[in-house]
Amino acid sequence: MPELPEVETVRQGLAGWVIGRRLDTVEVRHPRAIRRHLPGPVHFAAVLAGRQIIDVRRRGKYLWLPLDSGDAVVGHLGMSGQLLLQPAHAPDETHLRVRFRFVDGDPQLRFVDQRTFGGLAVSAGGAELPAEIAHIARDPLDPDFSDTAFVAAVRRRRTEIKRALLDQSLISGIGNIYADEALWRTGLHGTRPTDRLPAATVTRLLAHVRDVLRAAVTEGGTSFDALYVNVNGESGYFDRSLNVYGREDQPCARCGALIRRESFMNRSSFSCPRCQPRPRAVRR
DNA sequence: CGCAGGCCCTGGTAGC
């Protein structure tokens, strides 16, 4: 599942292949893939034809391609989205949703998405920062991310710490996998109330979030072919470096207790029962 | 306004 490290890997992979190139025709193969582009597929293709891509940028799990027109193509990979660079003669993928051709020929850029949770849109005037993602917080790898503001904001919330980590308006880029990994590293159960966490604990958690994201970016960057910008969450480093996610009933790397799986927010959470004790019920 | 929960979507797999 693409979270910040996977999206950053895609960003880096795309940068070397699309920056400076001029779009020719754009083909929308499935309207749901551009459902956030309210003017529709015909407008989407028309406003992009002939434009030059000048950068590839990212905030959290969002990517955008600033154009010479001042607009930008903004995209989210959802759960199964991929941006692939392919020669024109490569057969269409089963779930090909959008195709970008370039005036200089190969490779073309393809948006492929099995489950169509992801999507693309053109953001008018969005080259610097698309208005569509202005509500998304800076991510912890952003040099302008404010640690002190984050720690204060978390402690003002009245919710559970895992919910806060997944709230993209508070901190972006973290999904279910890296939330579980960072909580394990910190020794916190995901249901710990945010307003009862000491500032020093939130600070430690943030440091672990950064560490696990950075490590994953490093490993992700080496496991992908330059021409095939893969965001398949099952591949690459995932299996090797995760300590809790997907490891139900396997021993904790730190203490040997068997990793447990709990249902949380209608999805699975993995944690160590010894390193990450559940909070005692407290009267609030 | 802050927070919780439902919904969208489809391929793979477990179970009968």
Added chain:
DNA sequence: TGCTACCAGGGCCTGC
């Protein structure tokens, strides 16, 4: 074998 049920889960939307 073939069918059904369930699971993966980020972000948007609604309701309290």
